Amino acid sequence: MDVVRQALEGRTTKEYAGLALLAFAAYVVANIIYNLYFHPLAKFPGPRAAAASRWWKAYVEVYKGESIVDRLFELHAEYGDVVRITPDELHFSDPKMYNEIYNTRSRWDKDGEMYAPFGGNSTMFTALRYHDAKKRRDLTASLFSRKAVLSLQGSIQEGLDELCDIISARSAAGKTTDLFRAFRCLNLDNVTSFCFGWSLHTVRAPDFRAPPLEEVQNSHGGYQFWKHLMLFRAVLLPVLRLRFFLLWQLKLTGYYDVIQKLKEQVDTLVARPDELEAAPHPIIFHSLIDPAHGAKLSAQELMEEANMFIVAGIGTTSNATGAGVIGVLSNPSTYDKLKTELRTAWPRLDEKPTVEVFESLPYLKAVCKEALRLSHGITSPMLRIVPPQGATLAERFVPGGTQVGVSHLFVHLNPTLFPDPHAFRPERWLEPGAESLDTWLVAFSKGPRSCLGINLGWCELYLNIANLFRRFDLKLEGRAKAFLDGPRARASGDWKDCFLPCFEGPDMLIHTTPVAD
Numbered sequence: 001m002d003v004v005r006q007a008l009e010g011r012t013t014k015e016y017a018g019l020a021l022l023a024f025a026a027y028v029v030a031n032i033i034y035n036l037y038f039h040p041l042a043k044f045p046g047p048r049a050a051a052a053s054r055w056w057k058a059y060v061e062v063y064k065g066e067s068i069v070d071r072l073f074e075l076h077a078e079y080g081d082v083v084r085i086t087p088d089e090l091h092f093s094d095p096k097m098y099n100e101i102y103n104t105r106s107r108w109d110k111d112g113e114m115y116a117p118f119g120g121n122s123t124m125f126t127a128l129r130y131h132d133a134k135k136r137r138d139l140t141a142s143l144f145s146r147k148a149v150l151s152l153q154g155s156i157q158e159g160l161d162e163l164c165d166i167i168s169a170r171s172a173a174g175k176t177t178d179l180f181r182a183f184r185c186l187n188l189d190n191v192t193s194f195c196f197g198w199s200l201h202t203v204r205a206p207d208f209r210a211p212p213l214e215e216v217q218n219s220h221g222g223y224q225f226w227k228h229l230m231l232f233r234a235v236l237l238p239v240l241r242l243r244f245f246l247l248w249q250l251k252l253t254g255y256y257d258v259i260q261k262l263k264e265q266v267d268t269l270v271a272r273p274d275e276l277e278a279a280p281h282p283i284i285f286h287s288l289i290d291p292a293h294g295a296k297l298s299a300q301e302l303m304e305e306a307n308m309f310i311v312a313g314i315g316t317t318s319n320a321t322g323a324g325v326i327g328v329l330s331n332p333s334t335y336d337k338l339k340t341e342l343r344t345a346w347p348r349l350d351e352k353p354t355v356e357v358f359e360s361l362p363y364l365k366a367v368c369k370e371a372l373r374l375s376h377g378i379t380s381p382m383l384r385i386v387p388p389q390g391a392t393l394a395e396r397f398v399p400g401g402t403q404v405g406v407s408h409l410f411v412h413l414n415p416t417l418f419p420d421p422h423a424f425r426p427e428r429w430l431e432p433g434a435e436s437l438d439t440w441l442v443a444f445s446k447g448p449r450s451c452l453g454i455n456l457g458w459c460e461l462y463l464n465i466a467n468l469f470r471r472f473d474l475k476l477e478g479r480a481k482a483f484l485d486g487p488r489a490r491a492s493g494d495w496k497d498c499f500l501p502c503f504e505g506p507d508m509l510i511h512t513t514p515v516a517d
C-alpha cells in the first residue's frame, strides 16, 4: 500500500487521470488474457473476440444491429455443436440440449442481464430464481388453466366477431387489411379483458394503428441496447422512468392509456377489495388481492405484474397468427385443404363451433403447430445459469455460473427433425410417427419457467385462424412481413431478434372477401 501511496503523492490532476487510464487499460488487458487463457471456459470453441470480451456480442447486436441467431448459425457451422459467444456464455445447437436446459427437473436461474431490460426482477417473468417465480406463478396459475380459458372463450370469440366486422367493412370499401397489426390489436384487447376484465377496443383504431401498440413496436429495438449497456441502464433507466412519468402526467396517449387504466383499477381494488365482485369474470386481481386480507402484493408490484401479462401475451400470439396466415397463403393447396376442412366442420356461418371442435380438426391443428414452429415464440436464446456444482452438457463439463442457452430456431429449423425447415408444410405434423415431433415444438418453452399462458395462446390461435379462413377468402398483396420468405442465408428473414422477433419488412397487407355460407 505504501508503494501505491508514494506513487500517487504530489501528482497533478492530469497525472491522476493518466494513471487511472493506465490502471483501467491494465485491468482490461489482464481481463482479456484471463478470459482467453485461464477462464474455466477457455477450452470451448468460438471466435477469439467473443471469448475475450462481452463487447463482441454487444458489437454484433447493438452496433451492427444484427440478430445474434444469424451469427450463431454461422458459428455452429464453423465450430461445431457448442460455441462460446461471450466469456461466460455458451450456445448449443443440438436440439437435445434444449431438453437438458429447459426441463421440469432443472430449476436453473434466469440470467439477470437478459431479463433486466424488462424492469427489475419483481414479476413472475423477470424473477431470476425459480422459487421466487413459482410463488408468483402459483397465485395466478388457476386463471390460466385449460378449464378457465375454455370457459372464457366466448369473450375471445366476441372480439373476433368485432374484428371480422371491421375487416368486412374495409373490404366493402375496397381496402386491404394489415393483418399483422389487426391481430396485435385483437390480442391486446384479449389479454386485458382476460386478465383485468376490460378492453381498450384497440381493434377500432384507424387502420389498426393503435397508439399503445405502435409505441411498443417502436420501442422493441431498444431491447438489445438496454441488455448490453449495464452502466447506461443503471444511470438512464431512472431518467427514462421519469420521462414516462412526466408523459403520463401530461396525459399523452399511447401505452400510458393502458398504464393509466391499470393504475386506476389497482388503486381502486387496493382501497376497496370488495369491488372485485363487479368484475365480469375471474381476473388476475382475484388471485392477487384477497377481499378479507387486502393485496398480497404492493400496488407497485400489482402494476408491474399486470403489465408483464400484457407484454407476455400480445406479440407472441399475434406473431404465431401472422406466421399461420402467411404460411397458408403461401401455398394454394394448403389454403384449399384448410378451407375445405373448416367449411365441413362449420357449415353455417352463424353457428360458430367452440374451440374444442376446432382442436379436433387435424389439418387446422397442423396449421397451428406449423405457425408456432415458424414464429418460434421467443427468438433469443433464453439464458439460464448453470448451478454452482456445474453440469454435463453435450458430453462436456460446464462449470457453475456459466450462461447457457439454445435458441428456439435451432430446434424449429433443425433439418433432421423438420426436413426443408423453412417451408410451411402442415402435412409434416400428420405423417405416420409425427406425434414424436410434438416434443420438438418448443414455442412455449419447457420446464418450470415455460409459458403460463399456453392454454390462452393455443385458444386464441385456433380461433384466430379458424375464423379468418372460414369467414374470408384471402389473398396476399405483394410481399409481406416474412417469417418464411426471407433470404435463407439469414435465418431471421425480415425480423431482428429483440427477444421476440421484431419485424422490419413490409406490412402484411391482405385482400379479404367475406364469404357467404
Ligand code: HEM
Pocket (backbone or CB within 6 Å): 124, 125, 126, 133, 137, 191, 195, 309, 310, 312, 313, 314, 316, 317, 320, 376, 377, 378, 382, 442, 443, 444, 445, 448, 449, 450, 451, 452, 453, 454, 456, 457, 458, 461
Ligand atoms: C402463442 C402465444 C405464446 C407463446 C409462443 C409464448 C411463449 C412463451 C415463452 C417461450 C415463455 C418463456 C420465456 C422465458 O423463459 O424467457 C413464456 C413465458 C410466459 N408467458 Fe407466454 N407465450 C404465449 C402467449 C402467452 C399469453 C397469451 C400469456 C398471458 C397473457 C403469456 C404469459 C406468459 C408468462 C406469464 C410467462 C412467464 C412464465 C415464467 O417465467 O414463469 N404467454 N411464454
